[in-house]
Amino acid sequence: MKVDKISEDIVNDLFKQRIDCSQITLGYFAEKAGISDEIAIKISSPFGGGMWRGRTCGVVTGGLMALGMKYGYSEPIGPEEKSAFLAKCAAFEQKFVAEHGSVSCKELLGGYDLSKPEDLEKVLEKELFFTLCNKIVCSGCKILDKMM
Secondary structure (H helix, E strand, O other): OOOOOOOOHHHHHHHHHHOEEEHHHHHHHHHHOOOOHHHHHOOOOHHHHHHHOOEEEEEHHHHHHHHHHHHHHOOOOOHHHHHHHHHHHHHHHHHHHHHHHHOOHHOOOOOOOOOOOHHHHHHOOOHHHHHHHHHHHHHHHHHHHHHH
């Protein structure tokens, strides 16, 4: 599956196919990150919904994975290079927080914890994936577009 465009409608269609925020985010940047769409979707699959525990938003984890794939390192590096890489990651998170107020999935969802069946039911009932999360995915991808 290829995610080559981002819009609220496209994100909604992917959500309906049970593709999560982290997968959409990393999938969208797969080519820029130098990995295949299939690997991007698979590797990011555990991170949607704040790892389905309301932790760090999947858009943020997917974005950090994209930054790591594009700018990360696999050999020892010096402190300046490490600082520059970590600063890029921190800048992404800061821009995300500036737009959304938090990186916590639970906080972004108004306190709902996706690991609790009754909270997940409320999120589904209120259609938050299709009215809130879709916007967050698009916003996070726009931030990353400027950084990649």
